[in-house]
Every structure is written in structure tokens, then in C-alpha cells.
Amino acid sequence: MHITSITRRLGMAALTLVATATASLGIATPQAAAAPARDPILFVHGWQGSASNWDYMWGRFLGEGYSLGAMARFGYDSSQSNKDIALEVKAQADALRAKTGAAKVDIITHSMGGLNSRWYLKNLGGLDFVDDWVSIGGPNHGTDTANGCADTSCVEMRPGSAFLAELNSGDETPGLVNYGTWWSPCDEIINPDQSTILNGATNTQTLCPGHLTLLSSSTVFEGVRDFVK
Template sequence: MHITSTLRRLGFAMIALVATATTALGIATPQAAAAPARDPILFVHGWQGGAGNWDYMRGRFLGAGYSAGEIARFSYDSSQSNKDIALEVKAQVDALRARTGAAKVDIITHSMGGLNSRWYLKNLDGLGFVDDWVSIGGPNHGTDVANGCTDASCVEMRPGSAFLAELNRGDETPGQVNYGTWWSPCDEIINPDQSTILSGATNTQTLCPGHLALLSSSPVFEGGRDFVK
């Protein structure tokens, strides 16, 4: 027991000696990465869209002080089921969190991007990793326009589809996520226009931009920017 105690004291002394020498030589010791001051943003485009749809919004957020590293956007094959796209959303969220050290991200979506990202939140354990979620012109309760296309994702956007019934069953805005929607009475793609509105969300009616024009609307940007602060 005496030998063990002596060795333990020697071990502590060596640790203190190394720490003192490190400080004296000015050698920096590794520090844990600081969490970002705000949530990074993931943009999710809609049906037949792409990452480039977010050029205006991305530029405005950069102008508002966000760094390029705090903003992510990606393109996906929009013909596949929204359930499969949701897996890509999950991977993008995980990658953005890993890159920035953020505990949570904000998600801003356009059109069908609202559906697959909601599926991620509700069914792929995304609720714990998203702070604010935004739907811009989203077919959250379907759109009649989808009756004219046959892609798996488009069929899922038809009013009354099995996918939408499952997605909207129970609480439409589950968890502690802050949900917000922006919809236009002049949206030629989302019919009825009010399809975007979600129970439990902050729902904002815009003036009269069209479906794609919502992406370059200054009032929509300003509202979304303030929402995700």
C-alpha cells in the first residue's frame, strides 16, 4: 500500500510538472470548439428545383452577416419519394452540424422541400436537431397541380394522398421546433393557396408573388431572417 501511494504521488507530481512546463514554454493546449453564436441554415428546394434556387436568399443572408460556412444547400432527385429525400435531408443536417459544431440547425424550405424536411423531423428523429423550420409556398396539405404528374414525390403531393395523411396525422407541428410558413394568395402552383398553413405554426400571408417569385421576395426574406434569429 505504501509503494502504491508513493507511485500515485509521483504521478500527480509529473502531471503538474508537465502542465507547468507547457505554460512556461507558451505551448497552447487543445480547447473544445466553441458552439456557433447562431444556428447555421440548411436550404431545401422543391420539386424539379435545385440548389441554385437559393441564390437570392443565400446572398441576402451573407449580406446580413452569415458566413458561407453557416449556410448549406444541395440538389436532390425530386422524382423519388419524399421519404427517401428525407434521408438526404438528415445527412445534410448531420454534415452541417458536424462542420459547424452547432447543436441545432435552422431549415428553410421551398415548395415540396417542406414535405420531405417535415418527414425528417417527424419520422427520422430530426426534432432534436432543428431549432427553426420555415416553409415557403409549401404544399403541406397537397395541391391540385400534382394531379397532372406521375413522379412518386408528385403523387405524394396530391390532396388526400396516403403520404400526406400520414405526415399530417396528429400534431402537424410536433416537438419544440419553431415552425413558420409563408404563403401567397397568388401562388399558381399551390392550390388551394392556404394549403401551406400548418396548425401550430406562425403562418404569414404575403402580398401577391407567384410560386417561384417567393424565393426572390424581399419581404419573405426579411420575415424569414427575423424568424430564424
């Protein structure tokens, strides 16, 4: 028999002996580390928006390995109070957790979606069920643009509104949720642009996309993707 073949067989025998001895002593053999489970994602659009606003990010997250069942987006009547919309956010988050079996979800929002989802977090028990929360171009401290419309939700988005005063009172980023915001100095809808920034959040200034273009920016997507990992 060729010496190389003999050496190979002796090596295999030694490995078998070690494995047998390890098992008989009850010693666990090393296992490859499992990839950490990712939280399912709930997307919440803004005023007069729709679920289709998320088409770009939805496709990008699919490309990153998220399954259709691990994401949810929905439409709602954006003229109603953000407090009422928050009830819909809660229902959607509860349904996504029940569907996936996940203990928590991540919430990614655009524009006014940041307000109603924050109300869910602060006042409807969401702090216990959300891991990461993202506001993209959100009027977290109001926007002058809302002075030009009369919907209940628009009145709530006006700087100095009673709704915003209640939402932002005390800790703007309560609980153990990871808060992140993305805002643009060229946002034509959020005025002032820095309204999106929250105390206690990771606040990221983008280059110069417009309000809707924030949702189709590869740079914004990549930042949000890394934030919710």
C-alpha cells in the same frame, strides 16, 4: 501643473484603485454582452428545383453576416419519394452540424422541400436537431397541380394522398421546433393557396408573389430572416 491635468490624474488613480480592489476581492468586472450564436441554415428546394433557387436568399443571408460555412444547400432527385429525400435532408443536416459544431440547425424550405424536411423532423429524429423550420409556398396539405404529373413525389403531393395523411396525422407541428410558413394568395402552383398553413405554426400571408417569386421577395426574406434569428 494645470488644475485640469491634476483632476484627470486623480480620476485615473481612483479608477485604478477601484479596479485593483475589485480584482483582489474576486469580483468579476462587467463584460459587454456577447451576440447570441446563430444556428447554421440548411436550404431545401422543391420539386424539379435546384440549389440555385436559393441564390437570392443565400446572398441576402451573406449580407446579414452569415458565413459560407454556416449555410448549406444541395440538389436531389425530386422524382423519388419524399421519404427517401428525407434521408438526404437528414444527412445534410448532420453534416452541417458536424461542420459547424452547432447543436441545432435551422431549415428553410421551398415548395415540396417542406414535405421531405417535415418527414425528417417527424420520423427521422430531426426534432432533436432543428431549432427553426420554415416552409415557403409548401404543399403541406397537397396541391391540385400534382394531379398533372406522375412521379412518386407528385402522387404524394396530391390532396388526400396516403403520404400526406401520415405526415399530417396527430400534431402537424410536433416537438419544440419553431415552425413558420409563408404563403401567397397568388401562388399558381399551390392550389388551394392556403395548403401551406400548418396548425401550430406562425403562418404569414404575403402580398401577391408567384410560386418562384416568393424566393426573391425582399419582404419574404426579411420575415424569414427575423424568424430564424
